[in-house]
Amino acid sequence: MNTFPFSATECVDAFTRGECTAVEIAESTLARVEKANPALNAFTEITAPRMRIEAEQMDRSKRLNRPLGALAAVPYAIKNLFDVVGITTLAGAKLYANRPLACRDADLVQKLNRAGGLLAGTLNMDAYAYGFTTENTHYGATHNPRDLSRSAGGSSGGTGAAIAAGLVPIGLASDTNGSIRVPSSLCGVFGLKPTYGRLPRTGTQMFVSSLDHLGPLATTTKDLALAYDALQGADLLDPACAPRASEPVLGKLDQGIDGLRVARLTGYFDEHAGAEARWASRAAARTLNVADEIELPGVAAARAAAYLITAAESGALYQDQLRKHIELFEPLSRDRLIAGSLIPAAWYQQALRYRRWYLTQVLRLFHNYDVLIAPATPITAPLLGQATFTIDNCEFSTRPNMGLLTQPISFIGLPVAVAPLWHDSNLPVPLPMGVQIIAPPWREDLCLRVAHTLEQAGLANSKIHRG
Amino acid sequence: MNPDHEAYVDAALELNKMALAPDLRLDVVKQFELLARMKATLDSEPIPADEESSNIFRL
Secondary structure, three states: OOOOOOOHHHHHHHHHOOOOOHHHHHHHHHHHHHHHHHHHOOEEEEOHHHHHHHHHHHHHHHHOOOOOOOOOOOEEEEEOOEOOOOOOOOOOOHHHOOOOOOOOOOHHHHHHHHOOOEEEEEEOOOHHHOOOOOOOOOOOOOEEOOEEEEEOOOOOHHHHHHHHOOOOOEEEEEEOOOOOHHHHHHHOOEEEEOOOOOOOOOOEOOOOOOOOEEEEEEOOHHHHHHHHHHHOOOOOOOOOOOOOOOOOOHHHHHHOOOOOOEEEEOOHHHHOOOHHHHHHHHHHHHHOOOOOEEOOOOHHHHHHHHHHHHHHHHHHHHHHHHHHHHHHOOOOOHHHHHHHHOOOHHHHHHHHHHHHHHHHHHHHHOOOOOEEEEEOOOOOOOEOOOOEEEEOOEEEEHHHHOOOOOHHHHOOOOOEEEEEEEOOOOOOOOOEEEEEEEOOOOOHHHHHHHHHHHHHOOOEOOOOOOO | OOHHHHHHHHHHHHHOOOOOOHHHHHHHHHHHHHHHHHHHHHHOOOOOOOOOOOOOOOO
16 A cells, blocks of 8 residues: 555646556555554544545546546545535534434535545544544544554544544544644644634534634645645635635745744743643744744633633533433533533623734734744643643643643634644654644735745654555 | 532523533533633733624624
8 A cells, every 4th residue: 555645745646647546546545544443433434435436436537538626536534523415414422413414515525526535534523523632422532643542632633633644635624722723733734724714614513603613634734735725715605704715825835934024922822831832832933043932912811711602602502402412412521511501691792802802912913923833732642531731730631721722823713724843752652742823814825834834844744654 | 619600500500491410510510610710811801891792703
């Protein structure tokens, strides 16, 4: 299998040059998934029949000299909150196990397929997307391919694990408070949480509508840009989706960072970062020749507001079902959902008012800087079942606090790329640590240019083992 | 545990017709305490009284 192309870019090149067929790529992907998934529990459904049909159609299109898409013959997989025709959309929840099969693909799945992608399957997640560790009581925990005893992060842990294990080169995920960025950091792959409202959420299971984002994870920055460009395009069926035209980024990756004003975030972001996280933020700053360090105003309150909005909106979404079917709910989060459903309206309103104020303050910083960098997670991948972690003698509960550094950013919808760095630690198995690369609204291109620069410099790398 | 929070949770559960097993009720009270601490953190950063909310926002 090692002779087959793996990255999305390699797949497109090899397929279009005629070095391999789409069916061969699909079969090598399915063989990798069958072999590795039992240990990882990344996939909840393997869509082998569909993938084979899509691959045959792709080969036929090539034989007939029809136009091939930007993702021609590229395998991909998706978090199981995206609708896939003929499959139950679980969103990680037993509550949804008996809902009707989806009758059409989610908007973003349609876009990847139109671009030539081959769907390999759906991926595990924290129930309802409420969690940062993909420890799912009903569907099992997803194991981190870097160390099977550790968490892959969450809530998109299946997506992070599938890419880090070399099963698929790109995957789709959602990010409400960090669910793209935390698995990217803990599994050591590249991820992009676009601007709030950039990618339509039509055909996906909502969690916290005013914070829910969708986006890709990938093996390389080129693959990430390739996927992101294919995903762009407004769909006004999603009321939060902005009516913006596509703004492709792939062609901008090599523009470098000359002239970009970059600053490293300190204060809250250093105080809530363990040794590896602080190292990653500083190593990225050194590589980018960044000297400026700044603090965001009111970050702790922003994280608190994001926490309250999450609790209130998700609690309201599920209150009726909690009343009727409490026995079907995930034991690891049902207490949070119930408590959230009881929040006084004044608390929620204050959090929403704070969001407006905080956004204004942060946007002012972008008058002086184009890009901000910060660690993605407070620590490297925790052990599965690890109840707490410690930073500077302060103890934190693991599951709610892996998003300490991501929540204050997604709270105001800014675009963020994550680049995986590797600290030369004394651990027997090296563990990655992601760096967040944050830009003003609608400037995903800047996030990806900086991530690409770190990759080109040899600092950021997904270290995928070609299985 | 703050008895005011505990009393609030019990009243809100009753109002919303949610009957919980004792251990789950206790977990819910603990989570509500955490939310109350988050509200206190939020209140530690005063903002202008006329700031508008942003429940559905477009950047």
